[in-house]
Amino acid sequence: MNNEFILRLNRAFDHASMADVARRLGIPHATVRNYYQGRMPAPEVLIKIANETNVSLNWLLIGTGDMYAGQTPKIGLGRFIEDRIGEFIDEKLAALRSDGVVNLGSVDVREEFDVEAALEQFGDPQSVMNEWFRYEGRECPQDYGVVFFRGWETFSVHDRIAAIRDAKRVLDRSLASK
Secondary structure, X not given: OOXXXXXXXXXXXOOOOHHHHHHHHOOOXXXXXXXXXXXXXXXXXXXXXXXXXXXXXXXXHHOOOOOEOOOOOOOOHHHHHHHHHHHHHHHHHHHHHHOOOOOOOOOOOOOOOOHHHHHHHHOOHHHHHHHHHHHOOOOOOOOOOOHHHOOHHHOOHHHHXXXXXXXXXXXXXXXXXX
């Protein structure tokens, strides 16, 4: 998906709705929606967009050069400031890219609970469920009748993991609705 093209398309039409863009171009709304989801327009549509918005095809397709082809249309102060800020940000980002990768540090993302490791450690489903809830900082309800574990002794490891995950999902849903 070409997010940069989508941003330029949105900017070319001054953040108009997809319905307005479709009306201005004389094409179906579903087609415009495809463009906003990442599909590149056909060459003749790109030319229509450039003609309708007075943007440069180079700028529209690859983001290089001046945004407007020929004479820049008259714009209000708010749009002027927005364009200047956008240009400033683009320049700063380009400078960062040329300097290499910037380390932004680490993000504290808690790892997903390892059901398989807990199953190896504890062996029984209720202990795994208790440990999973403890991992999340919650207490597992003890009165929960776990029908998911009937025939536990005959389950394969894969089936045991799936049963524990299913039971946890159902239990979370029922606790959330209380």
